[in-house]
Each structure stands twice: as C-alpha cells, then as structure tokens.
Amino acid sequence: MSLLPYLIAGWIFLAGIHGMATSRNLIHAVGCLAVTQSSTYVLLLSVGYRKGATAPVFADAPTSATVVDPVVQALALTDVVVGATVTALLLALVVQTAKRHGTVDPDELSGLKG
Amino acid sequence: MTRRARLWVLAAGLLAVAALYAAACTQLPGFGGSWHPYGDRAVRAALQQRTANAVSSVNFDLRGFDTLGEESVLFASVLGTVVLLRRTRDEKRVPPEPVRVPAPLRRYGRLMLPVTLLIGLYVIAHGQLSPGGGFQGGVVAATSLHLLYIAVDYPALERFRPLGLYELADGAGEAAYVLLGAAGLIAGSAYLANVLPPGTFNTLSSGGTVPLLNAAVGIEVTSAVVVLLAHFLAQALEIEGEREEGRST
Amino acid sequence: MNWWLAAACALVAGGLGPCLWGAARGTAGRRVVAQNMATLLLCLVFLLLAQGYGRPSYVDLALVVAVLGPAGTLVFTRLLGDEMEARPPGARLLTPAVLVGAPATVVPMCVATGPGRASVKLVFTGVLLIAGGAVTSRAVRRG
C-alpha cells in the first residue's frame, strides 16, 4: 500500500509515453500527452498525502486540524489549468500541420521531409 | 529506422525507465506518512497571513512569483494559439449552416448560462476561503458562455461574446498581476510581497493581496479560455481554406 | 466505519468502473451514454465524500460537476451527433438513475446536516443534477 500510488503514477507515465510513441494520429498523440501529464499530478499529490489528515482549507475545519501538504497541491493546481492551455497550443499546431501537409499521421509526415 | 526497430528502442527505453523509477519509489517517504516539513511550514505561514485556504496562500502569497511564471506560460500559449489559428489570406469565412436544437435543450442552455457563470464567480471570489480560486473559477465561467454554442447555436455565442474585449481582458489580467507585484516594491518590501493588512480570518476580505491576485488570475483565465475556444470554433465551423496547390506537399 | 465513505467507495468501484468499461468500447452512442452516467454518479460521489469527511466545503465540487458534467455531455452530442445512433443501449437507464440517485443521496444528507445554508446548497445541487440529467438523457436519445 505504501508504494501503490507511486507505482500507479509510474504506470500512467509509461502508458502515456507508449501511446505517444506508437501514435498514428497527432491528435491522439496530444491526448496521450495529457495522460502522461496527469501522472505528475498523481505523483505530486501522493507525496503530499498524510493518512487521516484533511484538506489544508480552514474555512470549515479547526485551525488545529492535521492537514495534508498544501505546497504540492498548489503546484498541481496551477499545472492542471496551464497544462490545458498548452494542450490547446499543441492542437493548434496539429491544425496547422493538417493545413500545410494534408495529413496528421506522424509517419507520413516524416516521409514528406526526405 | 523501420517501425519495428523503433518499437524495440521504445520497449528498451520504457523498461529502463520502469526499473529506475521503481527503484526510486522504494526510497521515497512512504505514502500517507507524517513527515511533511514544507507543508507544515506553509500551513503555519498561511494561518499567520490569515488566509483560510492554505493552497491559495501558497499560490498567491508564499510562492506568488512562481504563479507569475505559470501565468506567463498561460499567456504565451494563448498568444501562440491565436497566431497559429488566425485566418490567413487564402482562407475565407463561411457562415456555418444553422443547426436545429430541440426547444428544451435551448431553454436549458439559456437558463444554465447565468447559473454556471454565477457558480464560476462564486468559486473565484471564495478562493481564499474554500476550495477554488481564479484558475478553477475562471474555467467554469468561460465554459458557461459556451453553453450558448453547445445548447443554443453558434450565432448566439458570437452575438454574446465581444472577442476583442476578451483579448484585452486577457492582457489586462496578466498586467494586473505584474502591477500588483510592483505594489510590494512601492511599499518598500519585496516584489509580490503581501503588503496589505491581512484582515479577519475566514472573511471575504482576508488574506491581504491574495484576493486581488486571485481576481487578476480569474480574469486572465476566463478570457484566455474564451479566446482559445473562439479560435478553435472559428477554425472548425467558419474558416474554409482554398486548397493550397502544390505548396509543400 | 463511516457509511458515507463506504457508499462513495461502492459508487466509485461499482458505478464509475462499469461506466469506464462502457465508454471505452462499443458504439459512439453507448460511449456518450456511459460518459453521461459517469458525470451523474460522480456528482453523487462528491456529495457522499463531503459528508463522509465532514467537510461541507467539498460540496462545491458536486455543484461544479452538476453544471459542467451535462455541459460536457452536450459537447459530445453536439459534435459527435452524426456518429451516434438514435437510441443507444443504456440510455433508458439515465433518467431513472438520476431520479432515484439524487434524492437518495441528497435527502439523507440534508437530514444529517439539519436545516440551514448548507442544506439549501445540497438541495440546489440536487435540483441542478436532476435538471441536467433530464436534459442530457433526452439529448443522448435523440443523438
């Protein structure tokens, strides 16, 4: 149990990388990148978890409560939203690629260059 | 390299990463352990600044400069997307064909727009107290506008969404964050220091500069998402290109 | 032993798990139905977790998913409309699930919290969930 969350984060990371490397469609590859990214959130929040503790939000909890680590939560939180805009940027690149080359298959694209 | 060879290289790389990562995991502090030196210090500092939501305190006070970096990444990626998805000279704008949407769905869309917008604003405004803040609430507020597209129709969204204004607000949100940081310098302290009085714990005005920075981020994220989606919508529904004859193919 | 958490756990394993199975295979219509069911169940999971951990502020998550979940499903019905079949399997389950699930979760929680602002918020979330569920299950069937 004390290793399971870390190993699952690793599994998600590897699965995402595998998907990106074997992808035949750039939109699919961007989706796999989003999966890979989510592994970092799982890892960060698992590191910050404390058994039996509650969220570091004191609006409805006594200030003496034991809480989980807010620092990793702040890191993950901003990254979730910024990650989505970066996904948008990559999708925009895919649209441009489709316009320029008429295909979104990475294998066909590398053939075009040669 | 052939596809087969590439797969072998990938498999070797993945296996090596898996082995190294698993070895590293055994050295990490156990899941759910009670040793969190940074967390404990951050919580103490947040309570000292009378910010009930320690996560917001870390984001907008203790690590405010880091969030400025995140903001800039967001701003830059929106800028990049806008540049990539702009209409080029050889493309023309064709109004999309109207879509028939059933009446109950239309009613739901019109009714839920203000409700969702309010929930978004509520999440932004209570960022320093309860879970939420500018990042989350901004996305909710931006989604509310797009109920017009997904439940009513595209022209309704276009009428309701002055895009130039949102592009301006995106920049204004980023600028407000930078300038609020400079307020710390003017007050004779460090950049992005929390110089305002912290107020009463667990009230809307608590936390000094936290609610202000939170609002700046809320404005920026809302307009950023609206601008992003506007360009994707325009590309997918309106813009049709002439076929680029013999160019780079 | 906390019964709220036990119920949440059962919903995650027995509700969201099958939804994932449904969303990962089959026709486009069936997948969207599974996605819609998942948003409805997730709203209930958040409500149960809020009660189980004794943190009323977690209800905000249920509130957000009650409005954004239907919005997400409508995105799919709007943009995948031509790929979806007219009456996807499982679509008939959506309305009964939300009509039974939402009151079965919200009413005991209101009883447990007692009258006040918190229970008004719970009822509001329940109403939004039912409205969203009704509209999306119609949209999915027409698809």
Next chain:
Amino acid sequence: MDDAVVVAALVLVAAAATAAVLQRDPARQAIVLSLLGLSLAALFTVLQAPDVGLAQLAVGSAVTPLMILLTVRKVRQRKGRPK
C-alpha cells in the same frame, strides 16, 4: 475505510489512463479522456486535494473535449475535401 476509497480511485485512474491510450480514434479517445478527468477529480478529492480536483473537473469535463473534438472536425473537413 479511507484506504479502500483511495485504492478504488487509484485503480480507476490507472484503468482510465490505459483505456485512453488504447483508443486510436481521437474522437472516441476524447470521451475516455473526459472520464479520465472525472476519475482524477475523484482521486484528488480522496487525497484531500479538493482545489486540484476542482481544477481538473473544470478543465477536463467540457473544455478539453471541446477543443479536441473541434480539432478533429477541422482535420476531417480538410481530409474529406475532394482532391
């Protein structure tokens, strides 16, 4: 009991991530990605991070699927045109 919820959410997230990678059609992948977002939000909440859960929910439920599906439509529109 806490542990059981955490394990259930973790397994669900792992399954959703694997399923999302295995979907080769981007439009169908978007549906599974949306489920991955929902499961992640549930996991973050049981890990006592409602702030992060809220962010994931806001982004993953409607905005990301909308962007992916619009990109799919744009790309298909170009492919579908007669040569």
